[in-house]
Amino acid sequence: GFNVTGPITTVLDTQAMDSYLILFNILWGIKRVEQDLNNTWRLQMTSAHVLRPLQSLVGTMLHDGQLSRSEMALFVGNLRHYVMDDVVEPSWFRYSQEVSNAKCLDVVIKSHRKFLREITERALVTLNGKDLAISPNLTKSVVSDSQLGSYFRNLLASVSKFCSIEEGAYGIATDEARKVDERQLLGEPETGPDAETEQQLRSFEEKIQDTGAEYRAMYNKMLSVMAKLAESEPNVRTLHMRLTYNMASAAT
Numbered sequence: 001g002f003n004v005t006g007p008i009t010t011v012l013d014t015q016a017m018d019s020y021l022i023l024f025n026i027l028w029g030i031k032r033v034e035q036d037l038n039n040t041w042r043l044q045m046t047s048a049h050v051l052r053p054l055q056s057l058v059g060t061m062l063h064d065g066q067l068s069r070s071e072m073a074l075f076v077g078n079l080r081h082y083v084m085d086d087v088v089e090p091s092w093f094r095y096s097q098e099v100s101n102a103k104c105l106d107v108v109i110k111s112h113r114k115f116l117r118e119i120t121e122r123a124l125v126t127l128n129g130k131d132l133a134i135s136p137n138l139t140k141s142v143v144s145d146s147q148l149g150s151y152f153r154n155l156l157a158s159v160s161k162f163c164s165i166e167e168g169a170y171g172i173a174t175d176e177a178r179k180v181d182e183r184q185l186l187g188e189p190e191t192g193p194d195a196e197t198e199q200q201l202r203s204f205e206e207k208i209q210d211t212g213a214e215y216r217a218m219y220n221k222m223l224s225v226m227a228k229l230a231e232s233e234p235n236v237r238t239l240h241m242r243l244t245y246n247m248a249s250a251a252t
Contacts, residue, residue, distance in 0.1 A: 036163035053180040068212030087122040093173035151222035162211045169204035
């Protein structure tokens, strides 16, 4: 965490720093998963030409991976946009105006506490007095568990797992494709991948399919939980509307 000393601790007290730690972990966690998705997308783009000799073997794996990655990227991007665009930025704008017009320190402290309370509630860090953990790397000592927070954490962890599997699959596939090219350059007869490599690629294909299916099942369950909470929680309703609207738009 950050070490804050001196007069600024009057505003940034221990409770405030804990709130910032949770919020930053959320944003860093989302951004890290988003970066993982971008890296696997880059792998696909740069490997597309190289993997042509293995298209009959890896075509289904690449197609399934692309579909799952697109769904995951939509969710992660919507979550980031919600936290930043719908929560942090407008709240910060209002807080900045209040601080600019403040006539004494008490007003600054009060405005800052209001700002933190607003962003933690609207970013779904807290709900009905219970902490929600969106970031997959938050420890139990920082936040307590809840059903919705568990879905957020598990979904992001599932995306990270999926990206790791894809990276491994692309590594083996591109190595084998280069071996095929080398054999062709040497004029050797085409024998295709050996049995071990083919089995590894088939295993990765199954893992990608299974991880994608697990993610979709978890995502749909999360939407069901959010739909129920949205009836009484306006902040949940806002994120639920963003997720379902953009999901419907992507499907058309």
